[in-house]
Amino acid sequence: MKAGGSLRVLHAAAEWFPLVKTGGLADVVAALPVAQHDIGLNARLLLPGYPALREAIESARVIVQCGPAFGAGRVTLLRGRLPGYPIPVYLIDAPWFFARRGNPYLGPSGSEWPDNALRFALLGWVAAQLAEGGLDPNWSPQILHAHDWHAALTPVYLAAHGAHAGTERRSRSVLTVHNLAYQGRFPVEGFAGLQLPDWMSGPAGIEFHGDLRFLKGGLMFADRITTVSPTYAREILTPAEGQQLEPVLQHRAQALSGIVNGIDTGVWNPAADPAIATPYDAQHLEGKSACKQALQVECGLEANPQAPLLTVVSRLTPQKGLDLLLGALGNWLALGGQVALLGTGDAGLEQAWRAAAEAHPGRVAVRIGYDEAFAHRLIAGADLIGVPSRFEPCGLTQLYGLRYGTLPLVHRVGGLADTVVDADESALREDRATGFAFDGASSEALAGALHRAHTLWHQPPAWQQIIRRAMAQDTSWQAPASRYADLYRTLLASPEASHT
Numbered sequence: 001m002k003a004g005g006s007l008r009v010l011h012a013a014a015e016w017f018p019l020v021k022t023g024g025l026a027d028v029v030a031a032l033p034v035a036q037h038d039i040g041l042n043a044r045l046l047l048p049g050y051p052a053l054r055e056a057i058e059s060a061r062v063i064v065q066c067g068p069a070f071g072a073g074r075v076t077l078l079r080g081r082l083p084g085y086p087i088p089v090y091l092i093d094a095p096w097f098f099a100r101r102g103n104p105y106l107g108p109s110g111s112e113w114p115d116n117a118l119r120f121a122l123l124g125w126v127a128a129q130l131a132e133g134g135l136d137p138n139w140s141p142q143i144l145h146a147h148d149w150h151a152a153l154t155p156v157y158l159a160a161h162g163a164h165a166g167t168e169r170r171s172r173s174v175l176t177v178h179n180l181a182y183q184g185r186f187p188v189e190g191f192a193g194l195q196l197p198d199w200m201s202g203p204a205g206i207e208f209h210g211d212l213r214f215l216k217g218g219l220m221f222a223d224r225i226t227t228v229s230p231t232y233a234r235e236i237l238t239p240a241e242g243q244q245l246e247p248v249l250q251h252r253a254q255a256l257s258g259i260v261n262g263i264d265t266g267v268w269n270p271a272a273d274p275a276i277a278t279p280y281d282a283q284h285l286e287g288k289s290a291c292k293q294a295l296q297v298e299c300g301l302e303a304n305p306q307a308p309l310l311t312v313v314s315r316l317t318p319q320k321g322l323d324l325l326l327g328a329l330g331n332w333l334a335l336g337g338q339v340a341l342l343g344t345g346d347a348g349l350e351q352a353w354r355a356a357a358e359a360h361p362g363r364v365a366v367r368i369g370y371d372e373a374f375a376h377r378l379i380a381g382a383d384l385i386g387v388p389s390r391f392e393p394c395g396l397t398q399l400y401g402l403r404y405g406t407l408p409l410v411h412r413v414g415g416l417a418d419t420v421v422d423a424d425e426s427a428l429r430e431d432r433a434t435g436f437a438f439d440g441a442s443s444e445a446l447a448g449a450l451h452r453a454h455t456l457w458h459q460p461p462a463w464q465q466i467i468r469r470a471m472a473q474d475t476s477w478q479a480p481a482s483r484y485a486d487l488y489r490t491l492l493a494s495p496e497a498s499h500t
């Protein structure tokens with residue numbers, strides 16, 4: 001059933017699953033516009049024209065060519081379709097900036113591209129021009145929805161345009177913060193190249209503590225700010241979690257809210273997942289046991305159905321708290337547990353996990369790397385999925401865990417707190433429990449949760465009940481897509497706000 005009229009929204013972002021992905025941002029950027037399309041919104045997407053997207057785009061039409069902008073030489077705006085994707089996509093074809101393969105932010109040496117400020121300023125500038133500058137004569141968005149620091153200058157260019165033109169803006173902006181830790185920080189000397197009015201170089205603009213911070217600019221000028229869970233929206237107002245930006249967020253607190261992400265329930269569906277050994281659903285959990293056995297064999301773990309198997313699929317960074325899990329590993333193994341981890345990131349963490357696997361053959365399996373299909377097999381075959389993050393704006397892998405009946409074991413912060421119901425006594429009694437949560441980022445607290453999980457593991461009826469409750473959760477994008485649509489409508493109905 002389609003509802004919501006034909007509200008026009010443009011998402012501007014730097015990643016798109018499956019072709020350009022460094023984390024959950026890519027999944028959200030790909031899935032949210034489709035869910036919005038499904039409820040009747042007229043959604044489109046604006047992305048940098050990286051080679052992977054430039055080569056994949058079909059029926060591409062040139063919408064406009066702009067003269068040299070941001071030192072990028074020729075800039076062509078293309079509109080076309082990405083394979084199997086129902087939403088029209090605009091690509092910024094600026095080879096000087098974007099014809100670089102691999103990670104969208106890092107060069108071959110692993111350090112940031114030196115011109116990242118200009119590359120992603122161009123993304124925000126084109127988004128604003130599509131809304132207010134008439135770049136596409138056949139379409140312009142009413143809502144500009146920018147994601148993370150990469151697109152955070154979108155509301156800044158919109159504000160600059162409005163101030164320059166002296167007219168009321170037709171469009172409204174939403175900035176979604178997927179992770180406040182990444183702020184797009186650059187030396188102030190770079191301001192001159194950004195084509196923004198001089199006053200924006202100061203504290204009332206995009207400067208913060210002596211640097212340019214793109215995200216701070218977006219937070220100042222966006223009409224609405226969202227984060228990817230209500231708990232994270234509250235946490236970032238505090239010095240502990242505000243990553244220095246809490247004063248700016250407190251200033252904008254009236255405009256800030258949290259909406260929990262969904263997951264793509266087509267890609268993540270245990271009943272029809274081509275990557276896993278045997279499909280299953282909540283009524284046919286024998287398939288899950290077969291997946292576990294196949295996984296143990298694939299990973300070189302002891303093929304023991306009685307051993308509870310904990311998986312982790314994660315970036316290996318301090319955020320994710322996987323050092324805490326290393327600290328609790330001894331306890332878990334002493335209880336007879338197994339661990340299978342897939343991840344890549346910090347060299348020190350990679351090395352520490354490799355060493356753990358070497359020290360415990362048959363009990364701990366570690367694969368360093370990035371592998372989508374293996375991630376599916378891990379999540380289908382394991383009994384538990386560990387997400388002990390120090391902070392977590394939303395987190396997607398615990399949602400995959402819910403859908404696959406692989407019980408999440410999480411640190412009770414951010415989106416993890418909002419999506420997992422701890423199996424404490426009352427939750428068990430009331431049949432609300434969906435996993436295990438612990439408080440305080442310590443190995444001891446994590447070990448305590450592992451211990452509780454282990455106790456329930458040896459009570460199969462209780463464990464099955466939690467699995468069924470977990471699998472019955474609505475993890476789809478339907479509800480979040482409607483929440484965003486409500487936010488857009490409220491915003492369009494309100495008079496133009498003054499931000500600063």
Ligand code: ADP
Pocket residue numbers: 022023024025027313314315342343344369370371372375394395396397398
């Ligand atoms: P973040 O965006 O902070 O990394 P999320 O949980 O939101 O955390 O999203 C991470 C996404 O990346 C999930 O889709 C997860 O499955 C995927 N992922 C992370 N590491 C790997 C890996 N090594 N191999 C395959 N997929 C991975």
Ligand code: GLC
Pocket residue numbers: 023024025028178179228261392393394395396415
């Ligand atoms: C970020 C966050 C993660 C969130 C993802 C998608 O990368 O770290 O918690 O799930 O964005 O919103």
